[in-house]
Every structure is written in structure tokens, then in C-alpha cells.
Amino acid sequence: MSALLILQNVSHTTAEGRELFKSLDLSLERGCTGLVGRNGVGKSTLLKLVAGDFAPQSGTVSRTGSLGLLEQSVHNSDFRTVVDAMGVAEAYQTIWRIMAGNGTPADFEKADWTLQSRLIEALAQVGMQECDPLRDLSTLSGGQRTRIALAALIFSKPDLILLDEPTNNLDREGREAVTDFLLHWKGGALVVSHDRQILRQMDRIVELSGLGVKTYGGNWDDYKEQKGREVEAAERELIVAERDAALLSRKIQIAAERKAKKDSAGKRSRGKAGLSKLILDAREDRAEQSSGRGKQLADRQRQKAEQKLQSAVSNIERLKSLSFEIGASRTPAGKIVLAFDEVFGGPDMRAPIINELSFTITGSERMAITGPNGSGKTTLLRLAMGELLPTSGRLHRSGPFAMLDQCVSLLDPASTILENFKRLNPDSTDNDCRAALARFLFRADSALRLASSLSGGEILRAGLACVLGSNAPPDLLILDEPTNHLDLMSVEAIETALNAYDGALLVVSHDEDFLAAIGIEKWLAL
Known part of the structure; x- marks a missing residue:
């Protein structure tokens, strides 16, 4: 099978002089490839190189066939109607004028x-066959606009598609649309994502790190299994x-x-040996040379062992997930920490988004709030924190609260x-x-970094x-979409931290x- 994309000896350095990757080689054929790696390692930059947004500083990027890009979201500020988003507004208007009896000779010529x-076929493949091509995008939900973006890709029929964090900020409907699309995609796809559900649709996983790229056969679960074996091997290497x-x-x-003991004994016997000073000095020179060679050999052996040890330590640090220690909250099991009793509320008191909502969280219970974008999830959290007052109903809070939003x-x-x-x-x-x-x-000086200088994770x-x-x-602890924009290593680190926390969660x-x-x-x- 011929390759759709070949990267040979590609290197790139940021404007600040930080080397992202060097002498990178990668070949992609048909099928879905997930690109993973820590934030800042260069995944989006690599995608831009593949898309041809700019040329690599060295090496070559070769593409075969057409290329398509899935926008993270389709906004009605960018496009007014469905046919605008699909790039055929003018051609569709031509057909529309002819069907309405207003077509010109030029319209008939280019129709x-x-x-x-x-269009109908492409829309049907994403479950939008009933959607009017002239429908205003502002009347569609976020998930429906995502489906329109997918239909636009299907309509243009590219050989290779690029997706950069396609499910960020999408509700469940939008995520399911992207997942289903990739499941049935027959061309090539290069997908940057931290969404494990999306990565389970991949045929292979490519990991980008400071060491370059490494390809793992299979999907996300296969990749994690292989990484687990690598960690075990690295731990054995560290022990050895x-x-x-x-x-x-x-x-x-x-x-x-x-x-030292032998040299000390030699010096004590020197005066008793009855040999000339010339012979004794020559023996001492030979002893010192032998000692020097022995020290050099010992230094080389020590340096080699230290390098092997440091390599094993760095390999463990690169492979292993982060872990944290958290103190106990000691929340009593039966304590009601939050309760909504027939609560109505929202930013506009005349039109509450939350209507007659009741629930209770006690002790260390963990509750998830789900629902499509615009259903009132953030409003609920603001009511829980006391940032909004309910228009009616009762709201009970007990004990210290904390909330982390997406922007912290x-x-x-x-x-x-x-x-x-x-x-x-x-x-x-x-x-x-x-x-x-x-x-x-x-630790140490890292605690003195400005918050503005930190990455998302x-x-x-x-x-x-x-x-x-x-x-x-x-x-x-209240969390609002905590994993958006985080790489997978950071997501797993946050999961570890929250599992060590014994208080209640509202997420x-x-x-x-x-x-x-x-x-x-x-x-x-909701």
C-alpha cells in the first residue's frame, strides 16, 4: 500500500530557539493514526508541517493525494448557512435560482x-439528512454543527484528513459524531487528541517525545498495554x-x-631494604604510574555505571505517570455537603435555566453533571458555589468548598x-x-514560577x-471540564490526585x- 504522507529527516526549532524535533521520520498509509505526547512537545506544529502551513527547517514532507482539515468547531460567526460551511454556497444558489425559474444562461452553463x-448523501452519513442545506447555523446545536463539519469533509473526499483535538469543548453528541465518523472513515487520518474514546478508534498510535517518534500498533488500549511493559522493563533496568x-x-x-595499605607498608620498608635511592625511586615511580592507571580505570568504570544509572532513571521519569500525596478531608460519611431542593435559577431570573432541580451529595460521594452544551451545567455550578442565588427552592451547603474551572x-x-x-x-x-x-x-525554585508561565497541565x-x-x-471539590486542553499524561496525573482525595466531588x-x-x-x- 502506497504512503499518503512521508516525513524524512524533518527538524524544527521554535522562534525562541527550543528544538521540538530533530531528524524525524514518519510514514502514514490509509487508516487512522493517533498522535499523542505531552503538551509543548510539538504535536500541533507537526500537524501544521503536514498541512503545508510552513516548511520544515530541514528535511522533506511529501504528500500523495488531497488533504482535508476538520475544524474543531463550526461557528455561525464563520459561516451563515450549512452550504456556506460545506463550501458550496455559490454553486447551490445557482441551482436554487434555476429551480425557482430565475436562472440565467450563465447559471445553466455552470450548474x-x-x-x-x-450534499444529501454527505449529510445522511452524519445523521443530518433532514437538515435544510440553507438552514442558518445559529439554529443548530454545537453537536449538530460538528456533524456539519464532518459532512463537509465527506463531501470534499480528501485522501488524508488532519484533526487537531477534534473533541475539545464538544458535548457528548459532538464527541459521538466524531467517534462514529472515524470508525467508518476509509481514507487516511492523522489525529491529535487526548480523548481516549477517539483514540480507541485508531489503527496505530504514534508517540511524539523529545526522543523523536515511536509507532505502536493497535489502538489506545493496546498502546497503554505496551507502555506498561516498557515501564516494567525500565524498572528492572533501574534496579540492575x-x-x-x-x-x-x-x-x-x-x-x-x-x-593504600600496600603503599603504606612499602614506605615503611623502604629504609630497611638496603637498596640504592635510584632503584627505590624507580620502584616508586612505577607504583605511582600503576596507581594512576588504576584510578583512571576506576573513574571510567564509575562514569559508565553512573551514565547507565542516569539513563535508567530518566527512562523511568519519561515513562511513568505522576503521583501525589493528599491529606484527608475527614468528611463524615452521613454529612450533607450539598443539597438542591426544587431549585429554580439562572443568570436571567425571568427565564431560569435550572428548573425544579433536586439532588443531595453526602460524605465522600462523587457526582457527575452531564448534558449538551447550553443545558445549564455551568449555571448549576454557580448556584452550588453561591455565585448565583436561586429564584425559588432551597439550597443547602455545609463545610468548606473549592472550585476549579477550566481556566483555574x-x-x-x-x-x-x-x-x-x-x-x-x-x-x-x-x-x-x-x-x-x-x-x-x-519543588524548590519551581514553586517560584509565575502562574501565567504554566502550561495547561x-x-x-x-x-x-x-x-x-x-x-x-x-x-x-467542584470541577468544570478539568481535562479540556490537557495532554494524556496530565489527565492521568489529575486522575491520580483526585483518587487520593477522600472528600466529595461534583464534576x-x-x-x-x-x-x-x-x-x-x-x-x-441535564
């Missing part, structure tokens, strides 16, 4: 009589390297002690991580602050550190893998 049937380094260090120490707005971007922690935990000592931040991997980790790292974590998320990983027990669908 594409297959256009309408091809640590043992070898310790044995070598002891061996060198014993040899040095024997040499509780952090002051102009302050350091340490300053933010002290502001949010005024009773903590300096040692408490440092120890808490270290548990979330902000780092800023959420800093927010969790400030909220959960104190001596008294909150009884209830808005469309990421079903994330909700399953953090042990959601109750669901509320």
Missing part, C-alpha cells in the same frame, strides 16, 4: 446537477543499574583501601505558585506551603495543590474515561 444529491553501581563503588573502595481562575496569574498557595491558605506556615507544593511536584496541578495540598482539604465533564477513572457514583443529566 452542477449532481450537487444536491451529493542501581545494584551494579553500588557493587562497583564497593569494589573500587576495597581496591583503594588495599592499595482562583490563581492570580501575576503571582507565583507559592504566593498563590499562601493567599489561599493563610494559616499555613512557610514550611507547610513548601511541603504541600513539593507533594504536587513544585501545570496550572491545573498548581490549582489542585493550592486546594488539596493544605492541612485541611475542602469537604467538596462537569464529557470525558467518560476520566469520570470512570475517578470513581463517579452518581449521575445527573
